Amino acid sequence: SAADSGVTLLDYGAGNVRSVRNAIRHLGFDVKDVQTPEDILNAERLVFPGVGAFAAAMDVLNKNGMAEAICSYIEKDRPFLGICLGLQLLFESSEENGPVKGLGLIPGVVGRFDSSNGFRVPHIGWNALQIEKDSLILDDVGSHHVYFVHSYRAMPSDENKDWVSSTCNYGDNFIASVRRGNVHAVQFHPEKSGGKISFLSPVYVGLTILRRFLYPKTNLEKKPTERKALKLAKRVIACLDVRTNDRGDLVVTKGDQYDVREHTKENEVRELGKPVELARQYYKDGADEVSFLNITGFRDFPLGDLPMLQVLRYTSENVFVPLTVGGGIRDFTDANGRHYSSLEVASEYFRCGADKISIGSDAVYAAEEYLRTGVKNGKSSLEQISRVYGNQAVVVSIDPRRVYIKNPKDVEFKTIRVANPGPNGEEFAWYQCTVSGGREGRPIGAYELAKAVEELGAGEILLNCIDCDGQKKGFDIDLIKLISDAVSIPVIASSGAGSAEHFSEVFRKTNASAALAAGIFHRKEVPIQSVKEHLLNEHIEVRI
Ligand code: 1PR
Numbered sequence: 305s306a307a308d309s310g311v312t313l314l315d316y317g318a319g320n321v322r323s324v325r326n327a328i329r330h331l332g333f334d335v336k337d338v339q340t341p342e343d344i345l346n347a348e349r350l351v352f353p354g355v356g357a358f359a360a361a362m363d364v365l366n367k368n369g370m371a372e373a374i375c376s377y378i379e380k381d382r383p384f385l386g387i388c389l390g391l392q393l394l395f396e397s398s399e400e401n402g403p404v405k406g407l408g409l410i411p412g413v414v415g416r417f418d419s420s421n422g423f424r425v426p427h428i429g430w431n432a433l434q435i436e437k438d439s440l441i442l443d444d445v446g447s448h449h450v451y452f453v454h455s456y457r458a459m460p461s462d463e464n465k466d467w468v469s470s471t472c473n474y475g476d477n478f479i480a481s482v483r484r485g486n487v488h489a490v491q492f493h494p495e496k497s498g499g500k501i502s503f504l505s506p507v508y509v510g511l512t513i514l515r516r517f518l519y520p521k522t523n524l525e526k527k528p529t530e531r532k533a534l535k536l537a538k539r540v541i542a543c544l545d546v547r548t549n550d551r552g553d554l555v556v557t558k559g560d561q562y563d564v565r566e567h568t569k570e571n572e573v574r575e576l577g578k579p580v581e582l583a584r585q586y587y588k589d590g591a592d593e594v595s596f597l598n599i600t601g602f603r604d605f606p607l608g609d610l611p612m613l614q615v616l617r618y619t620s621e622n623v624f625v626p627l628t629v630g631g632g633i634r635d636f637t638d639a640n641g642r643h644y645s646s647l648e649v650a651s652e653y654f655r656c657g658a659d660k661i662s663i664g665s666d667a668v669y670a671a672e673e674y675l676r677t678g679v680k681n682g683k684s685s686l687e688q689i690s691r692v693y694g695n696q697a698v699v700v701s702i703d704p705r706r707v708y709i710k711n712p713k714d715v716e717f718k719t720i721r722v723a724n725p726g727p728n729g730e731e732f733a734w735y736q737c738t739v740s741g742g743r744e745g746r747p748i749g750a751y752e753l754a755k756a757v758e759e760l761g762a763g764e765i766l767l768n769c770i771d772c773d774g775q776k777k778g779f780d781i782d783l784i785k786l787i788s789d790a791v792s793i794p795v796i797a798s799s800g801a802g803s804a805e806h807f808s809e810v811f812r813k814t815n816a817s818a819a820l821a822a823g824i825f826h827r828k829e830v831p832i833q834s835v836k837e838h839l840l841n842e843h844i845e846v847r848i
Contacts, residue, residue: 310333310334310335310336310348311328311333311334311335311336311348311349311350311351311518312335312336312337312338312343312344312347312348312349312350312351313325313328313335313336313337313338313350313351313353314338314344314350314351314352314353314370314374315337315338315353316361316364316365316370317364320355320654320655320657320658320659321353321355322620322654322655322656322657323493323495323496323620323624323657323659324351324353324387324495326495326620326621326622326624326657327494327495327511327514327624328351328514328518330511330621330622330624331511331514331515331518333518338350338370340369341368341369341370341372341373342373344370344373344374344377345373345376345377347377347382348383349383349384349385349517349518350374350377350382350383350384350385351385351387351517352374352384352385352386352387352390352393352489353386353387353388353389353390353495354386354387354388354389354390354391354392354393355388355389355693355694356389356692356693356694357400357401357694358389358392358393358398358400358401358402358404358406358414358456359398359400359401359402359404361389361393362393362404362405362406362407365393365407371407374407375407375408375409378394378409378487379409381484381485381486381487382486382487383486383487383517383520384486384487384488384489385441385488385489385490385514385517386488386489386490387489387490387493387494387495388453388454388490388491388492388493390489391458391479391481391482391489391490391491392406392414392456392457392458392491393406393407394406394407394409394410394482394489395407395408395409395410395411395412395413395414395458396408396410396411396412396413397413397414398413398414398415398456399413399414399415399416399456400414400416400455400456410458410464410467410482411461411463411464412458412459412461412463412464412479413458414456414457414458415456415457415458415459416455416456417455417456417457417474417475417476417478418475418476419792421475422475423474423475424792424793424794424817425455425792425793426453426454426455426695426696426763426764426793426794427452427453427454427455427457427474427536428452428453428696428763428764428794428817429451429452429453429536429537429539429592429794429817429818430449430450430451430452430497430533430536430537430539430592430847431449431450431452431472431473431474431492431533431535431536431537432446432448432449432472432473432532432533432534432535432536433445433446433450433470433471433472433480433481433492433533434446434470434471434472434473434477434480435469435470436460436468436469436470436471437468437469437483438469439469439470439481439483439488440483440488440516440520441483441488441513441516441517442469442470442481442513443516445509445512445513446470446532446533447531447532447533448509448533448847448848449497449509449533449537449847449848450480450492450493450494450497450509450510450513451492451493451496451497451498451510451625451626452472452474452480452491452492452493453493453496453626453659453696454491454696455694455695455696455763457474457476457478457479457491458478458479458491459476459477459478459479460477460478460479464479464482466484467482467483467484468481468482469481469482469483469488472491472492473535474536478491479491480492488517490513494510494511494513494514495510495511495514495624496510496624496625496626496659497509497510497511497513497624497625498510498511498587498624498625498847510624511624531840531848533845533847534845535845536817536845537592537845537846537847538811538816538817538818538819538839538844538845538846539592539593539796539817539818539819539847540590540591540592540807540818540819540820540821540832540835540836540839540846541591541592541593541594541595541796541818541819541820541821542582542583542586542589542591542593542594542595542820542821542822542825542832543594543595543596543597543798543820543821543822544556544579544582544583544594544595544596544597544822545557545558545559545564545597545599545822546579546596546597546598546599546612546615546631547564547573547598547599547600548600548611549572549573549575550572550573554578554579554611554612554615555573555575555576555577555578555579556575556576556577556578556579556582556826557573557574557575557576557599558574558576558774558822558823558826559574559599559773559774560773560774560775561742561770561771561773561774561775562703562741562742562770562773564599576826576827577826579596579615579619580615580618580619582826583596583615583619583623583627584619584622584623586825586832587622587623587624587625589831589832589833590832590833590836590847590848591625591832592625592626592818592847593625593626593627593628593818594619594623594625594626594627594628595627595628595629595630595662595766595820596612596615596616596619596627596628596629596630596631597629597630597631597662597701598612598629598630598631598632599631599741600631600632600741601630601631601632601633602631602632602664602665602739602740602741603740604632605632605636605638605644612629612631613652613653613656616629616653616656616657616658617656617657619657620656620657620658621657626659626660627657627658627659627660628658628659628660628661628662628699628766629653629658629660629661629662630661630662630663630664630699630701630766631662631664632649633646633649633650633653633661633662633663633666633685633689634646634649634663634665634666634685635685636649645685645688646666646685646688646689647685647688647689647692650685650689650693654693654697659697660696660697660698660699660763660764661689661697661698661699662698662699662700662701662766663685663686663689663698663699663700663701663762664700664701664702664703664739664741665739665740666684666685666686667684667685667686667700667701667702667753667757667760667762668737668738668739668746668748668753669684669739670684670685670686670687670756670757670760671748671752671753671756671757671760672746672747672748674756674759674760675748675752675756680759680760684760686698686700686757686760686761686762687760687761690760690761690762690763691761694763695761695762695763695793696763696764697763698761698762698763698764699762699763699764699765699766699796700753700754700757700762700764700765700766701765701766701768702737702750702753702754702765702766702767702768702787703737703738703739703741703742703768703770704735704736704737704738704749704750704767704768704769704770704783705735705736705738705742705745705769705770705771706722706733706735706736706769706771706780706783707733707734707735707736708722708725708726708727708728708730708732708733709730709732709733709734710728710730710731710732711732712732715734715749717734717736717748717749717751717752718734718749718751718752718786719732719733719734720732720733720734720782720786722782723781723782733782734749734751735749735750735751735769735783735786736748736749736750737749737750737753738770742770750767750783750786750787751786751787751790754767754787754790754791754795755790755791758791758792758793762793763793763794764793764794764795764796765787765791765793765794765795765796766796766798766820767783767784767787767788767795767796767797767798767816768798768799769783769798769799769800770799772799772800773799773800774799774800774822774823775800775802776800776801776802776803776823776824777800777802778800778801778802778806778809778810779797779798779799779800779801779806779809779810779819780799780800781809781810781813781814784797784810784814784816785813785814785815788814788815788816788817789814789815794817794818795814795815795816795817795818796816796817796818796819796820797810797814797816797818797819797820798819798820798821801819801820801821801823801824801830802824802830803824803830804830804834804835804837804838804839805838806819807819807821807835807838807839808838808839808842808844811839811844812842812844821835836848
């Protein structure tokens with residue numbers, strides 16, 4: 305049986321490979337971990353999900369003799385699958401904090417995407433492949449979107465054209481996959497690209513790619529696709545605000561302008577479901593990502609909050625799209641006087657299956673400090689986590705509140721002329737950042753914050769709006785336009801979705817890369833599928 309022959313996984317401990325592990329197990333294989341270079345040489349099938357930075361990875365591989373073992377394994381044409389950095393490391397060198405020498409098996413230099421031509425970096429999301437040659441594992445995947453998350457890429461050339469099996473367009477035509485004989489590597493993440501698990505599944509994506517690598521002799525039924533993926537898709541994200549209710553159970557809640565309590569005599573926390581169940585449901589319904597926000601994390605210590613870690617572990621076992629978790633990421637000293645750094649908190653989240661972490665309050669303090677001093681001291685949680693895990697793994701969640709003003713000169717923050725005047729006829733507004741779940745306003749605007757956190761290493765912005773949260777009147781277009789035009793990292797529009805039309809509106813009128821909703825999904829008022837169908841009808845690229 306398949307399970308007799310294990311899969312050898314090269315995990316050098318730099319980040320989250322839990323989802324790759326889960327996906328392999330899901331497909332019926334045992335996972336053996338590489339301990340020594342001999343384990344590589346003796347592997348029947350080697351999966352190499354590279355994570356972290358290029359230089360750090362090469363360092364580890366060179367020090368313990370793994371680099372040499374990988375090269376000789378690949379030169380013998382043994383079954384190999386590299387993922388993401390696991391593809392890049394096969395090249396001669398990378399410009400990431402470099403030049404840094406790679407394994408040198410494929411001619412070419414890995415360079416950074418150019419964000420000057422309007423393409424946001426990191427390249428995050430579901431993009432289309434251009435199949436260049438028969439790659440076996442990618443057979444007919446070319447019609448579907450697959451999930452990418454990276455800032456660096458290798459480019460096709462005459463020297464490496466024997467290797468290139470597919471490309472992807474994102475400003476440049478970069479290498480999406482390589483194949484020679486039994487050696488495969490992909491820049492995207494099959495383990496995060498969804499996909500049904502039955503052999504008769506009509507959906508040939510994600511896990512199917514992994515399955516074809518693991519069961520090379522499998523002939524899979526082909527089904528013509530109705531629509532071909534063309535370019536980077538706009539993402540539709542389901543968000544679960546999670547907290548413990550008054551009985552101590554972790555539940556999904558939903559606020560009304562951030563107020564999550566029922567206005568009854570008991571004043572209980574509003575409950576909309578169980579986190580793991582809802583996350584699975586949204587994955588099946590076609591959500592492109594799922595976010596968990598531990599909304600009381602600012603006062604409770606998240607590592608004390610074991611149920612939240614458990615939620616992540618369970619969810620990542622069978623939800624094969626990216627998972628983000630936020631709430632309480634900061635330095636903390638517990639009741640016993642033990643100090644935890646924000647990096648430790650984030651690492652625990654990554655180990656439990658998060659692909660990205662999201663920072664709220666702590667990013668506001670870091671941005672204020674940076675703007676006050678003009679120096680990046682490298683000590684903020686934002687800087688530390690993005691240095692170790694890469695900026696594509698760090699989201700900053702902004703919780704701004706609209707403040708109307710008569711005259712832009714009245715404040716030192718970036719103001720806009722609002723589409724709809726304020727209650728006293730004010731024509732201008734600024735967006736004040738808050739911390740602690742909207743409880744405290746801070747002397748910094750959303751615009752200033754967004755620009756500062758981009759410089760400090762954020763890879764994406766989750767842009768909420770307290771005024772619009774739970775109102776179902778549509779996203780705050782003024783705010784989202786302001787912020788998505790100000791930064792060159794992807795922006796997720798959040799707060800206020802009430803209908804499928806609100807999604808097309810935000811994508812038409814702003815440069816948001818993704819749109820997130822909570823209430824309408826939880827209350828089953830607007831299914832994710834109908835949002836996608838509407839966007840398709842509006843000629844907005846989405847993943848089907
Ligand atoms: O400050 O690092 O501990 O992070 C706390 C995190 O928890 C932040 O990301 C913050 O946005 C979030 N949060 C804190 N309090 C609340 C609350 O609601 N009382 N939730 C809260 C934020 C906003 C969105 C919501 C959208 C869409 N919730 O997550 O899902 O507004 O809702 P809708 O579609 O129903 O309109 P830290």
